[in-house]
Amino acid sequence: MKSYIEFKKVNKEYKLGKNRFLAVNNIDFTIGKGEFVVVLGPSGAGKSTVLNLLGGMDTVTSGTILVDGKDITSCSDRELTDYRATDVGFIFQFYNLIPSLTVRENVALVKEIVKSTLDVESVLESVGLNDHRFQFPTQLSGGEQQRVSIARAIFKNPKLLLCDEPTGALDSDTGVVILSLLQDMSRIEGRTVIIVTHNAILAEAADKVIKLKNGKVQEVIFNNNPIPVNEVNW
Ligand SMILES: Nc1ncnc2c1ncn2[C@@H]1O[C@H](COP(=O)(O)OP(=O)(O)OP(=O)(O)O)[C@@H](O)[C@H]1O
Numbered sequence: 478m479k480s481y482i483e484f485k486k487v488n489k490e491y492k493l494g495k496n497r498f499l500a501v502n503n504i505d506f507t508i509g510k511g512e513f514v515v516v517l518g519p520s521g522a523g524k525s526t527v528l529n530l531l532g533g534m535d536t537v538t539s540g541t542i543l544v545d546g547k548d549i550t551s552c553s554d555r556e557l558t559d560y561r562a563t564d565v566g567f568i569f570q571f572y573n574l575i576p577s578l579t580v581r582e583n584v585a586l587v588k589e590i591v592k593s594t595l596d597v598e599s600v601l602e603s604v605g606l607n608d609h610r611f612q613f614p615t616q617l618s619g620g621e622q623q624r625v626s627i628a629r630a631i632f633k634n635p636k637l638l639l640c641d642e643p644t645g646a647l648d649s650d651t652g653v654v655i656l657s658l659l660q661d662m663s664r665i666e667g668r669t670v671i672i673v674t675h676n677a678i679l680a681e682a683a684d685k686v687i688k689l690k691n692g693k694v695q696e697v698i699f700n701n702n703p704i705p706v707n708e709v710n711w
Pocket residue numbers: 491492493498500518519520521522523524525526527
């Protein structure tokens with residue numbers, strides 16, 4: 478598959494007092510368009526840092542990140558703001574919903590920052606929230622709240638869905654439902670979906686697994702026969 482995302486010799490160094498710390502150390506990998514990718518590794522391996530660099534929330538110390546032919550490491554602040562707003566959908570462990578807005582309003586709010594969006598009703602239907610659209614976040618379960626954050630992320634029709642521990646706050650059955658939904662975003666809608674997780678078993682469902690350790694790529698595993706998330710033996 479032609480590479481859609483490319484990390485080339487990417488380094489990210491943080492200064493801690495007088496010391497320097499390489500959170501991401503000379504990383505190379507590629508991801509194809511529409512792939513369902515899992516990033517695994519122990520705590521502190523650099524998973525979130527990689528996701529933040531790819532999402533334009535953090536900048537590299539050196540190296541290049543190409544997304545759909547665009548070098549995001551040479552973007553101006555303005556271009557990076559546009560990239561974050563239009564090209565990337567973020568899903569985090571905590572849902573970051575606005576408690577005083579309904580489900581529908583939480584999603585439709587994205588229109589304030591992005592001109593071209595999908596149809597809000599279709600998006601709510603695609604994540605199974607049609608019946609909840611006039612409820613407030615506190616009236617929803619954790620899994621339903623995470624669906625709202627997925628709806629909000631895909632409403633702007635992003636090229637990429639970046640998910641950092643999206644099931645970290647959910648029980649395992651609800652987690653499987655959410656991961657299935659994210660897999661559908663890749664399989665049915667053709668979106669490129671990248672999930673950072675501690676749950677190594679999700680590798681069976683991924684097209685590609687990127688294993689990180691101590692800021693380096695330890696291994697990239699290509700899976701020729703990824704299985705549906707709900708068939709993984711959790
Ligand atoms: N803004 C920062 N300033 C200094 N150090 C940082 C910063 N962000 C991350 N680090 C350090 O970089 C390393 C990698 O962090 P990162 O959050 O990417 O790891 P992770 O693999 O996502 O870990 P976890 O699974 O625990 O979330 C850690 O040692 C962390 O302390």
